[in-house]
Amino acid sequence: MKRSTKLALGIATAAGFGFAIAVAFAHPMGGPMAGAMQHGDASFADDMRLVHAMLVDNTKIKRTVTNLSDGIRTVTESDDPGVARAIKAHVASMEKRLYEGRVFNLFSPTIPVLFENRHKIKTVVETTAKGSIVTQTTDDPKVADALQAHALEVNELVRDGMAAMRRNMQARMGHTAPR
Numbered sequence: 001m002k003r004s005t006k007l008a009l010g011i012a013t014a015a016g017f018g019f020a021i022a023v024a025f026a027h028p029m030g031g032p033m034a035g036a037m038q039h040g041d042a043s044f045a046d047d048m049r050l051v052h053a054m055l056v057d058n059t060k061i062k063r064t065v066t067n068l069s070d071g072i073r074t075v076t077e078s079d080d081p082g083v084a085r086a087i088k089a090h091v092a093s094m095e096k097r098l099y100e101g102r103v104f105n106l107f108s109p110t111i112p113v114l115f116e117n118r119h120k121i122k123t124v125v126e127t128t129a130k131g132s133i134v135t136q137t138t139d140d141p142k143v144a145d146a147l148q149a150h151a152l153e154v155n156e157l158v159r160d161g162m163a164a165m166r167r168n169m170q171a172r173m174g175h176t177a178p179r
């Protein structure tokens with residue numbers, strides 16, 4: 001089937017965002033991801049609530065990323081028990097989604113690559129009292145690059161919270177982010 005790109009516009013307020021954002025996502029139709037719409041499944045709203053909770057409390061999150069020769073090791077934690085719970089729940093849910101191939105994405109250019117190559121990714125999650133330690137490795141150097149790039153995207157979300165989300169949205173929609 002011919003692959004085409006579909007641009008969808010929607011409003012994410014229902015998913016817990018305090019402001020209206022235009023949700024744009026490029027969805028490859030007809031390829032291996034056909035039918036895997038990112039916003040239609042049962043846990044989408046729960047996953048959005050967790051993301052929102054982490055983005056508004058981004059300053060309470062500490063994160064370190066170590067690039068391995070074949071992937072990443074990340075430590076993401078918070079002294080705030082509620083934020084720590086959100087981190088653990090997000091990581092558990094995302095790894096389940098990755099394992100099952102149920103895409104969850106809004107604006108990340110690397111997440112689609114990870115889902116398309118999910119069978120090449122080995123993930124080990126350890127939970128700590130304050131968060132999660134995630135080790136992801138692969139034999140494919142291109143996938144290792146995508147894992148490392150995604151880990152940096154998460155760093156930016158932790159550093160800048162909602163502002164990073166808006167930047168990503170604008171980049172995805174072809175606008176220049178305001179300074």
Ligand code: HEM
Nearest residue numbers: 051054055074076094104105106111114134151154157158
């Ligand atoms: C402050 C906000 C966020 C934090 C702290 C966070 C944290 C994490 C962590 C710790 C991981 C495991 C991989 C890694 O450590 O790099 C992860 C994976 C993932 N996150 Fe987030 N995340 C945030 C926002 C988002 C957003 C906005 C989305 C999409 C809408 C998202 C989707 C995913 C997906 C799909 C994965 C699985 C990818 C993989 O395991 O390689 N996250 N996130």
